Amino acid sequence: MKPQRLGVNIDHVATLRNARGEDYPDPLLAATMAIAAGADGITMHLREDRRHIRDDDIRRVRATITAPLNFEMAATEEMLRIALEQRPHACCIVPEKRTEVTTEGGLDVRGQHDTLRPVVAALAKAGIRVSLFIDPDRAQLEASQSVGAAVVELHTGAYAHGEAGELDRLRQAAQLTTKLGLECHAGHGLTFDNVAPIAAIPEVVELNIGHFLIGQAVFDGLPAVVRHMKQLMHAARQP
Numbered sequence: 001m002k003p004q005r006l007g008v009n010i011d012h013v014a015t016l017r018n019a020r021g022e023d024y025p026d027p028l029l030a031a032t033m034a035i036a037a038g039a040d041g042i043t044m045h046l047r048e049d050r051r052h053i054r055d056d057d058i059r060r061v062r063a064t065i066t067a068p069l070n071f072e073m074a075a076t077e078e079m080l081r082i083a084l085e086q087r088p089h090a091c092c093i094v095p096e097k098r099t100e101v102t103t104e105g106g107l108d109v110r111g112q113h114d115t116l117r118p119v120v121a122a123l124a125k126a127g128i129r130v131s132l133f134i135d136p137d138r139a140q141l142e143a144s145q146s147v148g149a150a151v152v153e154l155h156t157g158a159y160a161h162g163e164a165g166e167l168d169r170l171r172q173a174a175q176l177t178t179k180l181g182l183e184c185h186a187g188h189g190l191t192f193d194n195v196a197p198i199a200a201i202p203e204v205v206e207l208n209i210g211h212f213l214i215g216q217a218v219f220d221g222l223p224a225v226v227r228h229m230k231q232l233m234h235a236a237r238q239p
Contacts, residue, residue: 004206004207006226007040007068008210042070045094047074072133083126090128093133094133106140107134132149141176141180154184177203190207
C-alpha cells in the first residue's frame with residue numbers, strides 16, 4: 001500500500017493560548033514543528049465563535065508554511081469568503097453548532113444538497129480541493145459525489161468510542177468511496193491505541209488527527225508524538 005498522509009490539526013494549541021488570553025503557545029510554531037517532524041499537512045478549523053483558531057492564525061500559517069493547509073469550515077457565507085481570500089490547498093466542510101464541545105457527527109450532505117452544491121462549486125472553481133466530513137453512510141457518500149466534492153473524510157468518532165460494528169462500517173464506506181471516484185480520508189478521536197485498524201484500511205490515504213496529538217504533546221513534546229503517530233500508521237500498512 002502507498003504511504004498514508006498525516007494531517008495534524010493544531011486547533012487546540014490555540015485553545016490553550018486562549019485560556020489565558022496570551023500570545024502563546026503559538027499555532028504557527030506548532031504547525032512548523034509538526035511539519036518538521038513529518039506531518040504531511042496542517043488542519044485548522046476556523047469556527048464561527050472563534051473559540052480556538054482566529055482569523056490571524058489562518059493568515060499567518062497560510063503565508064508561512066509550504067505544506068498543504070486544510071481549512072475546516074462550516075458552509076456559511078463568511079467562511080466561504082475567508083476561504084476564497086486565503087486559498088488553502090483544501091477545504092473540509094464540517095457541521096458546526098455553537099453548543100457542541102467538538103464536532104458531534106458527520107455533515108448531512110443529502111439533506112443539505114442544494115445548499116452545499118454552490119459552496120463546493122465556488123471553492124473548486126478557485127482551485128481549492130473540497131472535502132466533506134461525513135459519517136460512513138452510503139447515502140451520504142453518494143450525495144457527496146453528487147454535490148461535486150473531490151474528497152470525503154470519514155468520521156471515526158463512533159469507532160473511537162468503541163461502538164460495535166463501526167470498523168466494518170468504515171471499511172465498507174472506504175471501499176464505496178473509491179468506487180464513487182472520491183479520495184478517502186478519515187479522522188476524529190484517533191489515538192496511538194486505536195489508529196492502526198483505520199490506518200490499515202487500504203483506501204484511506206490520509207488521516208487528520210488533532211486533539212490527542214496536542215494533548216500527548218504536553219507529556220512527550222509535539223515532534224515526538226507526530227513521529228510516533230507516523231510510525232504507527234506506517235507499520236499498520238505493512239504486509
